Amino acid sequence: MEFMDLIWAYLLVFLLAATPFVEAIYLTPIAVVGGLSPLPVLLLAIAGNLATVYLVIIFIEMIKQWRQKKKDESGKRAERAEKLWKKYGLIGLTLIGPFLIGSHLSAFLSLVFGGTKRNVTLWITISVAGWSILLTVLAAFGVDIFQIDNPFIEQFFE
Structure with missing residues (x-):
């Protein structure tokens, strides 16, 4: 890869990780398998993901008001999150939530x-x-x- 292509690839990692519902936890292994160096990918993905999560936390009051208006639109995700909250509390929702509903919505x-x-x-x-x-x-x-170990599914990826 040329130097500028590498810069763009790493910038894309940061920007994708900062996008809600594109999680660093999924993006990092994909980028590493795609040929990018693990340490820069890891640092940029975490930084991008957490940057927008922190914005959600900082502007929570405004977001709560906006969310109240949009409450019915994401009912299933909110239900999943509430079940996690009731069963496992804050730690459970923040540790399991990124896989099920995304880190932004978990926060x-x-x-x-x-x-x-x-x-x-x-x-x-x-x-x-x-x-x-x-x-x-x-x-x-x-x-x-x-x-994928299932022969039935593997036929679709050959």
């Missing part, structure tokens, strides 16, 4: 359900960084986390 709903800004910021940071590190290391060492 938002954690605040709506009663989490403090400080605790939500701490746990969503641990979650995004921790999962991203784990999945990047697995991808860097060639662990195929997306391996």
